[in-house]
Each structure stands twice: as C-alpha cells, then as structure tokens.
Amino acid sequence: AQSVSQHNHHVILSEAASLELGCNYSYGGTVNLFWYVQYPGQHLQLLLKYFSGDPLVKGIKGFEAEFIKSKFSFNLRKPSVQWSDTAEYFCAVNDPARAGTASKLTFGTGTRLQVTL
Amino acid sequence: KAGVTQTPRYLIKTRGQQVTLSCSPISGHRSVSWYQQTPGQGLQFLFEYFSETQRNKGNFPGRFSGRQFSNSRSEMNVSTLELGDSALYLCASSFGTYNSPLHFGNGTRLTVT
Numbered sequence: 476a477q478s479v480s481q482h483n484h485h486v487i488l489s490e491a492a493s494l495e496l497g498c499n500y501s502y503g504g505t506v507n508l509f510w511y512v513q514y515p516g517q518h519l520q521l522l523l524k525y526f527s528g529d530p531l532v533k534g535i536k537g538f539e540a541e542f543i544k545s546k547f548s549f550n551l552r553k554p555s556v557q558w559s560d561t562a563e564y565f566c567a568v569n570d571p572a573r574a575g576t577a578s579k580l581t582f583g584t585g586t587r588l589q590v591t592l
Numbered sequence: 593k594a595g596v597t598q599t600p601r602y603l604i605k606t607r608g609q610q611v612t613l614s615c616s617p618i619s620g621h622r623s624v625s626w627y628q629q630t631p632g633q634g635l636q637f638l639f640e641y642f643s644e645t646q647r648n649k650g651n652f653p654g655r656f657s658g659r660q661f662s663n664s665r666s667e668m669n670v671s672t673l674e675l676g677d678s679a680l681y682l683c684a685s686s687f688g689t690y691n692s693p694l695h696f697g698n699g700t701r702l703t704v705t
Contacts, residue, residue, distance in 0.1 A: 567635075578648065
C-alpha cells in the first residue's frame, strides 16, 4: 500500500523566511503528486500538482515543488513566506493506473505552518 | 462557479443511530469522492462514485456506504454509529479522469455521543 510521509509536523517561520516542507512517498510506480493547503476555517485547496513532464511544478501564491523520482520525494518550497501562508499543508499521492482516476489519494499527516510577523 | 457544497455543516448523533450526509459537486464534475478526516488518522479515502457507480473503495467497514444520483449529487450514509466515527467528512469532486484533481468542500463535522 502507498504511504506518504511528511516529516515536519509543525514549522514556525518568520515572515520573509524561506520554506521547504518535505514529502516522501513509498510507491515505486507512476504517481500523481499533489500539495493541498487548508487555511484556518477554510476548505482544502489545491496548491499544485504533478502528473508528468517538468519535475519542477509551480503552483499558486508563489509555491513550487520538485519531483525527484530517485528519492521518492515531492518537497514544497517558497522563497519568502508571508503571514497569510499560515495554514496546514498536506502532501498526497495517487496511483492513476491502479485507481483509474486521480480521486483516490493517500495523504500525509500534514504540516502545520505558522508564520510570525 | 459554485464550489462543492456539503450539508449539513454540523451534526450531533448518538451511538447506534445512522446518519446521511449530502454533497453537491461542482457543475460538470461527474466524480464525487468522500474522505474522513480525524486528528489521529488524518485524511482517509472512503469511496469514489462516478456516473452513479462506485469506482473505488477505501478500507472502511460496510457501515459506511454511499450513492450517487443522475445529477452527480452524492450522499454518504453511516449506520450504527460508533464514537470513533466522530470526524470531519469531506466531499470532493472532479471530472473523474486520471489527471483531474480534486476540489474539496468545507466538510460536515459529525460528533457521535
């Protein structure tokens, strides 16, 4: 079975600091990879996705992630965080061949990011 | 464009009762998926419906069931509620293809007492 590991459970950064959140997955086949964000009191929103092609993926709000197949990783980065980035971030993986869809996701446990002024 | 709508937002039920949750997908989306979110287990996939048929299923007991109607709206039912069923239940919709990402609703917070 697939599994997703997010090693950082709680990260506290000052505004303007750089961010990197780790995500590793266990499945060795073709995968779809996602980062979702959940702002306080809001629903899960798609931050960025990787299906194929360029392993460096750019998402909304200045976020990007790099798929490194050899390391089974899909780390999320942002050069300069803002207070409004305070949220919980979830990495997710999908096996499109087995599921036939991108709907069956295995999520990591999430990383709570707190950005201080 | 309206997002995914889930009703009700909050529910309080007693152990042994059953509950039905409702989800209206984004217009044009034919796939509806359900997830359970708890502090201990995180986000876990329950099932996916596409064109009124269950296409994928997670590892939940048979007390958890769902259905999808011809207008793509979906319902999820939990019978014989247990305390451990207390959770945020999230519905997500998509076009249902292998490269169509999920769009989530705000969820229904179920509390079982």
